[in-house]
Amino acid sequence: MTGPRPSGPFRVGDRVQLTGPKNRLHTITLREDGELHTHHGVLKHTALIGLPDGSVVTNSGGHEYLALRPLLRDFVMSMPRGAAIVYPKDAAHIVSQADIFPGAVVVEAGVGSGALSLWLLRATGEEGRLISFERREDFAEVARANVETFTGAVPANWEVVVGDLAVDLPRAVAPASVDRVVLDMLAPWECIDVVADALTPGGVVLCYVATATQLSRVAEYLRGTGLFTEPDASETMVRGWHVEGLAVRPDHRMVAHTGFLIWARRLAPGAVAPEQKRRASKSSYGDEDVELWTPGAVGDRQITDKNLRKRVREAQRAAEGARQAASGESGEDA
Numbered sequence: 001m002t003g004p005r006p007s008g009p010f011r012v013g014d015r016v017q018l019t020g021p022k023n024r025l026h027t028i029t030l031r032e033d034g035e036l037h038t039h040h041g042v043l044k045h046t047a048l049i050g051l052p053d054g055s056v057v058t059n060s061g062g063h064e065y066l067a068l069r070p071l072l073r074d075f076v077m078s079m080p081r082g083a084a085i086v087y088p089k090d091a092a093h094i095v096s097q098a099d100i101f102p103g104a105v106v107v108e109a110g111v112g113s114g115a116l117s118l119w120l121l122r123a124t125g126e127e128g129r130l131i132s133f134e135r136r137e138d139f140a141e142v143a144r145a146n147v148e149t150f151t152g153a154v155p156a157n158w159e160v161v162v163g164d165l166a167v168d169l170p171r172a173v174a175p176a177s178v179d180r181v182v183l184d185m186l187a188p189w190e191c192i193d194v195v196a197d198a199l200t201p202g203g204v205v206l207c208y209v210a211t212a213t214q215l216s217r218v219a220e221y222l223r224g225t226g227l228f229t230e231p232d233a234s235e236t237m238v239r240g241w242h243v244e245g246l247a248v249r250p251d252h253r254m255v256a257h258t259g260f261l262i263w264a265r266r267l268a269p270g271a272v273a274p275e276q277k278r279r280a281s282k283s284s285y286g287d288e289d290v291e292l293w294t295p296g297a298v299g300d301r302q303i304t305d306k307n308l309r310k311r312v313r314e315a316q317r318a319a320e321g322a323r324q325a326a327s328g329e330s331g332e333d334a
């Protein structure tokens with residue numbers, strides 16, 4: 001799957017993104033008899049057909065429109081959504097950290113709106129295979145439609161299974177036959193056992209989760225199985241820059257938090273990772289864990305006992321002053 005024709009003159013059937021007055025975006029699919037009507041006038045599609053990508057055309061009202069084929073990142077941000085999508089910044093990181101390669105057999109769940117599916121299909125290529133699980137039929141329909149809109153047809157190497165990954169993965173794939181698994185769902189730990197069975201030794205599982213509590217839970221679950229390497233985790237923040245003349249500075253606004261990635265590799269059957277032999281497995285918090293988060297342990301300067309006693313005296317004096325003020329006395333004059 002390569003998506004729409006990435007270059008060449010505009011042809012009937014191409015999707016084109018037009019940037020018009022006040023930077024308003026319009027996405028059209030070119031037709032011989034098509035017209036874009038706005039309150040600025042009419043733009044006939046024939047004015048675009050045959051022109052190179054990146055052309056500027058003028059409508060009946062004399063307004064200019066810049067015409068470009070949408071990139072995948074433009075498309076996913078503007079396509080209809082059933083569920084929240086994986087943003088391009090995270091999708092790019094998922095493709096690299098999960099090591100999605102041309103020809104890979106990849107399992108994904110849930111499919112949601114199909115944004116990540118499009119990136120995975122592009123990275124696996126036509127020789128790869130993507131099996132996407134989604135437990136909601138309506139979301140699966142949105143995803144199918146979005147993928148078809150972008151690629152022009154439902155790719156032959158893409159299968160959407162409507163069902164719960166934890167139940168349906170073992171029915172859909174043979175044990176140890178999947179190269180990569182990407183999970184974007186509320187409770188990925190519920191699916192780790194079936195994922196471990198489906199993954200080939202050395203295969204990668206990657207989970208995209210929204211909260212730190214999910215991150216912790218899936219990390220401990222992965223460790224607890226003893227079937228994976230020590231998980232790695234990250235989050236990706238991309239800060240845009242305004243670069244114009246001497247005004248060169250970070251953008252005022254950014255997409256800050258979207259989610260965390262956590263990934264690990266499937267060990268060979270019977271293998272025990274060296275670091276797992278060394279580490280005491282721990283998945284709940286005890287007193288000594290809390291101790292690890294004291295200011296000294298995390299590198300903050302610790303207050304000395306002498307300083308602390310001084311602060312206590314200061315605080316007590318202030319409290320005494322407040323008490324006297326409340327009772328009408330004056331500590332100063334006393």
Ligand SMILES: C[S@@+](CC[C@H](N)C(=O)[O-])C[C@H]1O[C@@H](n2cnc3c(N)ncnc32)[C@H](O)[C@@H]1O
Pocket residue numbers: 083084085086109110111112113114115116117133134135136139163164165166184185186187191
């Ligand atoms: C945040 S959305 C996925 C968005 C998608 N990655 C995208 O980029 O458009 C999460 C989806 O996972 C589905 N889901 C949750 N648990 C699932 C499971 N165990 N099996 C299959 N789908 C599941 C939900 O129905 C939901 O549609």
